[in-house]
Amino acid sequence: MAIAESADAYDRGEGENYFVSMTDMMVGMLFIFIIMLMSFAFLFRQQTDATKATQDTKIAHANVIERKLADIEKRISERLDELRQATRLRQKLLYELHDQLDAVGVKVKVDELNGVLRLTEDTIKFDFGNANLNNDAREKVKKIAPVLASVLPAYVSCTKASSLDTGCQNQTNASIETVFIEGHTDTIGPDDQNWVLSVQRAANTYRELTFRAPLLRRLHNRSDQEILSISGYSSTRPLDTGNTPDARQKNRRIDLRFVMDTDPTADLEEMQRLLQQMRIEIEKLKETP
Numbered sequence: 001m002a003i004a005e006s007a008d009a010y011d012r013g014e015g016e017n018y019f020v021s022m023t024d025m026m027v028g029m030l031f032i033f034i035i036m037l038m039s040f041a042f043l044f045r046q047q048t049d050a051t052k053a054t055q056d057t058k059i060a061h062a063n064v065i066e067r068k069l070a071d072i073e074k075r076i077s078e079r080l081d082e083l084r085q086a087t088r089l090r091q092k093l094l095y096e097l098h099d100q101l102d103a104v105g106v107k108v109k110v111d112e113l114n115g116v117l118r119l120t121e122d123t124i125k126f127d128f129g130n131a132n133l134n135n136d137a138r139e140k141v142k143k144i145a146p147v148l149a150s151v152l153p154a155y156v157s158c159t160k161a162s163s164l165d166t167g168c169q170n171q172t173n174a175s176i177e178t179v180f181i182e183g184h185t186d187t188i189g190p191d192d193q194n195w196v197l198s199v200q201r202a203a204n205t206y207r208e209l210t211f212r213a214p215l216l217r218r219l220h221n222r223s224d225q226e227i228l229s230i231s232g233y234s235s236t237r238p239l240d241t242g243n244t245p246d247a248r249q250k251n252r253r254i255d256l257r258f259v260m261d262t263d264p265t266a267d268l269e270e271m272q273r274l275l276q277q278m279r280i281e282i283e284k285l286k287e288t289p
Contacts, residue, residue, distance in 0.1 A: 086174035086260040090115050093155050093176075093258060100151060104143045117256040118239075119144070124205065126252040129189065131200035133208055141205065145212035152176065152219055156227055157261075160218040177221045177261030181206050183232040184255065186248035191234070198232030205254050206230050222261055 094110045094117055101108050109118040123144075124137045133141065153159045157175045183202030185194050206228060210216050219227045240247035 082174065089155065089174050090258055090260050093151070096151055097147065100147045101144060104147065106140055106143050106147075115258045115260070117258070119254045119256065121250045121253060124254045125249070126201055128186070128248075128252070129197070131183075131197055131204055133204055138208060141208045142212055145209045145216070148209065149213035149215040152179070152216070152227070156219045157222045158220040158224065159215070160220060174260050175222060176219075176227050176258060178229050178259045179227050180255075180257040180259070181209070181228065181230045182255040182257055183230070184237060184251055184253050185233075185235045186251045187235045187238070187243070188248065194234045195232060198234045199230065200232075201252075201254060202230035202232055 091112055094112065094115065097117055098108055098110050107120065107122050109120055110116075111118060119140075123140050125134060126132075126137070127134060155176050181202045183198035183200070183205070185198045185201075210228070216228055217226055221227050235251065238247075238251045239253070240250045
């Protein structure tokens with residue numbers, strides 16, 4: 001049965017830019033450390049009339065904080081380099097897919113900033129209110145699936161020999177964490193049904209891709225999880241905000257979003273530990289008579 005598509009407020013931003021958010025986090029932490037160092041300098045200037053022993057103690061604390069600041073700056077710089085490397089790797093992946101799909105007659109568009117490969121209305125079409133792939137869309141997926149199966153193994157942590165294989169090893173290099181198959185709708189119909197419809201479109205595309213290329217289910221990330229996943233956005237992320245049949249057709253689409261995994265957790269925990277230590281040093285400085 002056809003499911004109506006609903007109107008909804010749309011989000012102009014893509015919102016899930018992993019690399020931008022991680023970069024902002026690192027820069028923010030760097031600012032915290034700089035502010036703490038400035039706080040120390042202010043306290044130091046306030047007590048210039050202290051004794052020589054007290055001054056020596058303050059200088060010792062200053063040297064400790066300075067060394068820790070230099071260390072954290074180095075770590076942040078290294079992490080930013082890794083994030084940039086992951087961004088470059090994702091761009092390489094997107095354009096490799098673009099070129100290989102173009103070679104087999106499938107036209108897609110690359111959104112570098114958000115790591116998205118757009119399967120336009122000329123690639124996978126959906127009839128109004130329908131989540132099923134029509135014959136033309138199935139033929140396109142038949143071409144897309146082997147290209148994904150050919151390209152993606154070079155960008156993942158592990159390709160399992162079978163679904164029962166447990167041989168994946170953890171690694172630290174940038175690689176694919178998730179490929180989201182994203183379903184979208186146009187702006188007509190009840191909202192609650194429209195969300196369901198967008199997810200169904202993504203799920204049906206997933207089923208067809210993995211049917212045509214079973215290898216895709218054996219591609220795993222560093223956490224030993226399958227990289228393929230699905231999501232639905234209803235009408236909240238239109239490509240064309242017009243209220244015309246052509247605009248609505250463009251918005252009834254599938255996107256592939258590639259999220260890279262650079263495993264920042266350990267570094268962030270270490271930065272947090274250093275931050276706590278620096279706070280202790282500053283408290284010691286405040287307590288010095």
